[in-house]
Amino acid sequence: MDISKIKAVVFDCDGVMFDTAVANRKYYDEVLQTFGKPALNEEQFVNVHMMTIKGAIEYLFPEMDDLSSVYDRLKNIGYHKFIKYMIMEKDLKELLLKLEDNGYIRGIGTNRTNTMEKVLEDFHLEDYFEVVVTAAKVKNPKPDPEQLLLIMGKFDLQPDEILFIGDSDYDRQAAASAKVRFVAFKNSELKADFNVDSMDEIAEVLQINE
Structure with a gap:
């Protein structure tokens, strides 16, 4: 070429x-923990690493038809505090x-x-x-x-x-x-x-x- x-x-x-492995893992683990879910397994981690936040949340919470409570929680958590781990x-x-x-x-x-x-x-x-x-x-x-x-x-x-x-x-x-x-x-x-x-x-x- x-x-x-x-x-x-x-x-x-x-x-x-x-x-961003540590930062992203900490971020999504905190989200999952809030809803009583276990931390990311390796397969989930690989997938959410590629996805948009919207895609990742839909993937991690397939049982929920209404994700508004998750998005509300995301606003409270924020990503900015995880940037220091990048x-x-x-x-x-x-x-x-x-x-x-x-x-x-x-x-x-x-x-x-x-x-x-x-x-x-x-x-x-x-x-x-x-x-x-x-x-x-x-x-x-x-x-x-x-x-x-x-x-x-x-x-x-x-x-x-x-x-x-x-x-x-x-x-x-x-x-x-x-x-x-x-x-x-x-x-x-x-x-x-x-x-x-x-x-x-x-x-x-x-x-x-x-």
Whole structure:
């Protein structure tokens, strides 16, 4: 594939920009505990990690027709107190600066809804991205390609001009449907154009690792 065509690099948030395993687990465990349910098992954890909050709540509370009491509880719990448990991926800022220096559009495509802005603020990343598309900004979150298509439309890009970096099957499906280049991050089981384990390796893929 011709890497020289790439004009935009788009990152998933959870599992790519940040290790959010502890934060997300603590958050959903608190929600479940409130309703007398056991903590997340491994299968549930893997699934909610990919989903929007809405998708995760519907998945975790299949027995409830009316989820309004759960959503009310979510408002009381809030996610902000769990942001401190998120760990920014090593060399993320360095890569983002290299991308800027080399003229790339830097984007985020995430199934987070209303917490991304606060995460960027807390980690001082507000000025590192030209476009941020959350699940709240589209009708259909990942695995639908709408987030990637929106970015393509905004910057008048062709599919082969975007490199999307994700860690889940939702990300892979979104990339495949949008026909964009896909980098699997720290997930060797995902079929991808490239499989990497670090931000440095992404720079190597783009040949900007001087």
